[in-house]
Amino acid sequence: MxxxxxxxxxxxxxxxxxxxxxxxxxxxxxxxxxxxxxxxxxxxxxxxxxxxxxxxxxxxxxxxxxxxxxxxxxxxxxxxxxxxxxxxxxxxxxxxxxxxxxxxxxxxxxxxxxxxxxACMVNGVRRSRIKLGDTVVVIGCGFMGSLFIQGTVLRGASKIVAIDLLDERLELARKLGADITINSGEEDAVKMVMEITGGKGADVVVEATGEQRPLDIATEVVKIRGTLVVFGYHVGGRRSVDMASWNWKGLDIVSAHERxxxxxxxxxxxxxxxxxxxxxxxxxxxxxxxxxxxxxxxxxxxxxxxxxxxxxxxxxx
Ligand SMILES: [Zn+2]
CATH class of the missing domain: 3.90.180.10 (Medium-chain alcohol dehydrogenases, catalytic domain)
Structure with a gap:
């Protein structure tokens, strides 16, 4: 063979x-x-x-x-x-x-x-704690992020915000169930999410890129007592996190991978x-x-x- x-x-x-x-x-x-x-x-x-x-x-x-x-x-x-x-x-x-x-x-x-x-998406969504009626932000609309958006719809989120740097991906995200899309290369994603959520932040934020910057955005736009889901595959060493914010907001952090x-x-x-x-x-x-x-x-x-x-x-x- x-x-x-x-x-x-x-x-x-x-x-x-x-x-x-x-x-x-x-x-x-x-x-x-x-x-x-x-x-x-x-x-x-x-x-x-x-x-x-x-x-x-x-x-x-x-x-x-x-x-x-x-x-x-x-x-x-x-x-x-x-x-x-x-x-x-x-x-x-x-x-x-x-x-x-x-x-x-x-x-x-x-x-x-x-x-x-x-399976990676199914298990990630299962661990995400998304509840019926939640506002969910998904950062990164590549293949895995696109699957995750569909899982978020199935899980019963009432509002889904998709963030990416490519308009073509955001267009697809809309077709898959995102209600609002933000091109974070052109717009201030943090400001927009805060506006959309009335200054509160999102119930659940899913980072689906494996990069530093989206992790920072996630920290900023998740609400107090919200859940930050690390779904991206982070490789090549360390990331820095704003521990003061994680701490002060009392976040639930979920690393949503299965082995x-x-x-x-x-x-x-x-x-x-x-x-x-x-x-x-x-x-x-x-x-x-x-x-x-x-x-x-x-x-x-x-x-x-x-x-x-x-x-x-x-x-x-
Ligand atoms: Zn794989």
Whole structure:
């Protein structure tokens, strides 16, 4: 089978490897789609330092069950599935334990039914403490922020404010359920949120960028006793926080990430159920598809090139 090996900074090489042998509780999946996650681009670009090349990354695969181990009972050959895996998703095949496999209905497209990022959103929203009727600010309307806005709608927020630097993303945020959008490059986001909330601040503020400045905005626009949700992936060391404000406002701070595979898989099931009911939509979110041998182009587009309208790259081996 063909698999993308990260052999150095910004350098994937397509290798040929034997198809993995299966243990009795394992499932072999023919990968049809694997999302390019921002965390993968950090590994690729050297933002996360890697010393042990080659690395086989890619943790957002979906595909078709090719073979099952003799003790596997919950899935069958030819089932459409998405899986939880730590890596190896940029390949023709990936093998995973049966427990990490979630079936997807055949009418869903593989490039939309990416279990891992969907689960990340579901679990983040579940931890966010958003209550019926809340005013929620989401800062960062990239792929994950866009998913989170939909989760916020489902959770019953009465007012959703979306903040980003790109108008095209804010336009999409509106379609997905944001009531008010703010381009923080052109407008004073803090002042606007305070006006919208009558000087009080928002009940819940979600930082979905992994950057310092949005974290500061979040601190300023969350209300006293409000909840600040860190949903962005912060990499490369430390951030500074305005502890005096956190302290004085008596904030609840939620780092809304999950690492437990079981919780991930549970989030996947919930997310795929929402997707199949049409309550979660991927329209406009999956913008760029690449065959496996163009994986370096996919990563260039996801980082340096950023073509107009870019939201999410997916590798289709
Ligand atoms: Zn991911």
């Amino acid at each position: 063909r698999i993308a090996a990260l052999r150095g900074v910004k350098n994937f090489v397509i290798e040929s490897q034997p198809i993995p042998k299966l243990g009795s509780n394992e499932v072999l999946v023919r990968v049809k789609a694997c999302g390019v996650c921002t965390s993968d681009t950090y590994t690729w670009s050297g933002k996360i330092e890697v010393t042990d090349f080659p690395r086989y990354i890619g943790h957002e695969p979906s595909g078709v069950v090719e073979r099952i181990g003799e003790c596997v009972t919950s899935v069958n050959v030819n089932d459409h599935v998405t899986v939880w895996t730590e890596g190896g998703g940029y390949a023709e095949y990936v093998k995973v334990p049966e427990d990490y496999v979630v079936k997807i209905p055949k009418e869903l497209r593989f490039e939309e039914a990416l279990g891992e990022p969907i 437990d595979p079981k919780i991930y898989v549970e989030g996947m099931r919930a997310g795929i159920a929402l997707l199949s009911k049409g309550r979660l939509k991927m329209n406009g979110l999956i913008t760029h598809l690449y065959p496996l041998d163009q994986i370096n182009d996919a990563f260039m587009d996801a980082t340096e090139h950023r073509p107009r309208g870019f939201m999410k790259a997916v590798i289709t081996p």
